[in-house]
Amino acid sequence: MVKRVFTFSSFQRTHLFADYRFLGVDMHSHILPGIDDGAKNVTESLALVSGLRELGFESLFATPHVITDRYPNTPATIVEAMDLLRTNLPLESKSVQLAAAAEYMMDDRFGALIDGGKLLTLPGNRVLVELSYIAASPGAEDQIFQLCIGGYIPVMAHPERYQYWHRSADQFSRLIDIGCELQVNLLSLAGYYGKGVERCAHQLVEAGMVSFIGTDLHNNGQLEVIRTALSSKKIARLFSKHQFKNISLV
Secondary structure (H helix, E strand, O other), X not given: OOOOOOOOOOOOOOOOOOOXXXXXXXXXXXXXXXXXXXXXXXXXXXXXXXXXXXXXXXXXXXXXXXXXXXXXOXXXXXXXXXXXXXXXXXXXXXXXXXXXXXXXXXOOOHHHHHHHOOOOXXXXXXXXXXXXXXXXXXXXXXXXXXXXXXXXXEEEEOHHHOHHHOOOOHHHHHHHHOOOEEEEEHHHHOOOOOHHHHHHHHHHHHOOOOOEEEOOEOOHXXXXXXXXXXXXXXXXXXXXXXXXXXXXXX
């Protein structure tokens, strides 16, 4: 799989991407049926997988939420949902590689999960983590250190969506300094969550701080936003100038 890179100058025409084949891997999605706020059932799961395949993604990581008080998923519940999805895949979607990981909320119980040593990881022993949208957990840095000491690489999901950091840009550099990789949502780049999040997402990519792009796909409405984003010259320019690590997860 070869990443297509275009070079631009002020005199060159913007080349839009036909699809997301240059990313190849979607490493953040909620496509498993009925276990979090993503796909509600197998029918919805199949529609999301089919849509991502049509958009050029060849490998999909399902990363359902693990939030103790809301979505208390375990490796067993996640693997069971993945098996159900795989069993029902139609022939045309079987070319897509499916794998299971998780998106862990860094709450006061996450440390016990790290100690338990049964985290569902992305390739390279990467662990996708998220924070509350209201306020950062005071123990988040300690948990990041705990992950690193345990041999994991923490990947911070959608940092652009933590609006309490929009006025403290140094916090993003701090995450990288203490061992995190950053993952920005494609939906953020497309303005789905509002202008402030969109602006922050673009700034993070422009600064070269983003390791991964993920869809964070939950439903068909978001799928349409991701499809429409292919016609954005602003996003095309961004992708033409920056490379991401998605393909390394194959």
